[in-house]
Amino acid sequence: MRFTPKIKEKVWEIKLEKKIFDKWTSEKIHVFNVKSKKKIFAIDTPPPYPSGRPWHIGAAAHYSQIDMIARTARMMGKEVYFPIGIDRNGVPVENYTEKKFNIRMQDTPREKFLELAKTALDDLEAEMIGIMKSMGLSGNFENYYRTDSTEYRKLTQTTFIMMWKKGLIYEDMRPNNFCIDCGTTIADADITYEDLPAQLVYMNWKVKDSDENIIIASTRPELICACQTLIVNPDDERFKHLHGKFATIPIYNREVKIIPHPAADTEFGSGALMICSYGDYEDVRLFRELGLKEVVAIDSKGRMTDKAGKYAGLKIKEARMKIIQDFENTGIIIKKENITHRTPICDRSNTPIEIISMKEFYLKQLDFKGKIKKASEKLKFHPEEHRQILNNWIDAISIDWPISRRRFYGTEIPVWFCKSCKKAVVPEPGKYYQPWKERSPVRKCPSCGGRSFTGDGRTFDTWFDSSISPLFITKFMKDKTFFAKTYPCSIRPQAKDIIRTWLYYTLLRCYQITGNLPFEHAWIQGYGVDEKGEKMSKSKGNVIDPIPILEKYGGDNFRFWDAAEASLGSDFRSSEQRVIGSSKFLTKLWNVAKYISMFPQSPEVKLTPTDRWILAELNKVIEDCMKGYEDFNFFIPANRIREFVWNVFAPHYLEMSKARAYGTNFSKEDQKAAWFTLNECLKSILLLLAPITPFLSDFVWRTLYGKKSIHIEQFPKTRWKSDLGKLTQDIIDFNSVVWNKKKEKNISLKDPIKIEIPKDLKEFEKDLIVMHNAKS
């Protein structure tokens, strides 16, 4: 009998992937059916942000693993809802638009700017979608969503209006991070710190009713007009006699109290410092703690206000230089020191931020800290240890969330202000509002009856949009049946670095709106770092572009690489070398499949001990893989299968059963037993690998086992349990000994050798003798 492989290709050809992907699309095997009888598994896919190229290889790997989650759930018998979205709101889009068209947002008419911003990301978005497809994502590409769509923004506004009605939103004048250059309040997340040189000046202030002076050290002398108190450390002997006395602010001649407070460091400067509104967040904290009244010294354009007296109208830096000069002339400054100062910088404009009080909208979150923490106990984390990051963040929250931004490209805040009573008027939900260019839908002010309104020009913080993704994808307020079936979602996959933003804000917002958690599982992936273990960043220039790697090695090799390298939740190194290394396994598997494809498939017959042994081993593999899949940890199955195929199945079972499979000197039944076992193993391996390497698995499956896709099958069952599995190590050891002996004797592996089969391996004697050409 001649055997020819049904698999013809010499190697796994990555060009086949495109065809397979198109087949999936035309067969609609991944289309979500909300009416299905199966249990629904909804994935709150993170909509990626196309903020520049190249797309981060770690992010691409992340999405390929999200697809593994989807495929795993399908093979566990669930009806999977796997939406795809793209995030397109906020400052990075504006930034990209400015660069792309060489304009400045603040100098461009809003309408015009929005038009440009709306399409600025289209090419980047197309590229991202292309990457997702080449990685084989089984998501919904037919109608993927965008966070800047009318639909999405309408829902963001609806949730705002609902919360407004519940009294969860208020407007307040508070000190906040303000970027003068961008002209907006910004979030803490938009700030980085840089060590910049600064001048620490020591000033002599007169103490009231005394001949003494007190020396105040400051890097911000221009803020003395906003000083409300002086503090010294309670234990500082130098100042104990001054507690409760007053000092006079130079130039302004206003008196401020000297009080003891532990925030003053005896080691730094003079030991005494002024508390002004606002030099830094310590000032803000103390103003709040001590109930001080703020003095607005700087306006939103970055100029001194009339509170600064003769310095009014000057820019901050000019005022500082001027006042230092004046103090030097009058002998108030006794010393100047050059220090480096950790300065908060706006991430986008690279200019120092100021703390300025502005009227902003706030969402209440302090009242929910306990509730969110309690509710999140039910959320299952993968891996569990990352729960800590969320808990730490919730504990650290000390103010409500400022949600308004003075920017253009975002969801507009649906609010008009009555021109006569100045009160905010909020419309009914159900429409996408743009108050900066539309007339108020409310004709008469509910408070004063006024009929004239001004539209709010601000937009929301982008997290205010993205934090309702679980509501948007489940068609909240749009399709009651769909929502009831899909919410809460099953899982939120996301990266570790946005736990305190995206994960936290989503929990908060969805809890406030629906009263329960938006998903059951939180699946957290680490960062993709470079080959040296350093975080990739554009400034360092170590960002790896996934496109050339995908083109060269294909989706499956890329996916197998990230599954086998990125352990659940931990950071993983990325390099082309490592993808090449992983790709060897697919070649190996390909050849195993090609070999097995030579033989006909056989119904189950009486199996030999060798067959029952490898099936017992296979059984263990299935058990181990399922443990990994149940935790959505693909590192475990990827490595377990590689280990099994490469080190047990191919070198030992394939060799032991080869003569039987070819039918040399064995009965027809024994031959059929080998055929059956070979195919049984390959089928299970393919099924177990299908979520990780969907292309190759499907190709081989359709070539050998079925007209239909492997992706509508379920994971293999464990039905081959047997004690023979205990003998695996002995078999491996014995084969190794024989190979070594032949090596020592310098004879070919096919040459005969005199060797005894060990007692415990007697059951396998016949196969072992033929395999090694052993003579007793």
Next chain:
RNA sequence: GGGCCCAUGGUCCAGCGGUUAAGACGUCGCGUUCACAUCGCGAAGAUCGAGAGUUCGAAUCCCUCUGGGCCCACCA
């Protein structure tokens, strides 16, 4: 300053109370028509970051230290 995580052959990564410490990549040697040179077999290479402790027994548990990564706070 507070917190979290990590430390295993040249590199990556398993093992989490008892194994001759697994595997992959890389290196070296030998080998090949018959699934695979995008291969096979074999070899070298790890006192499991350091120290102390618990235990009959520790890479594995406790403590201290060192080095690295990350998050939060932050010097007026």
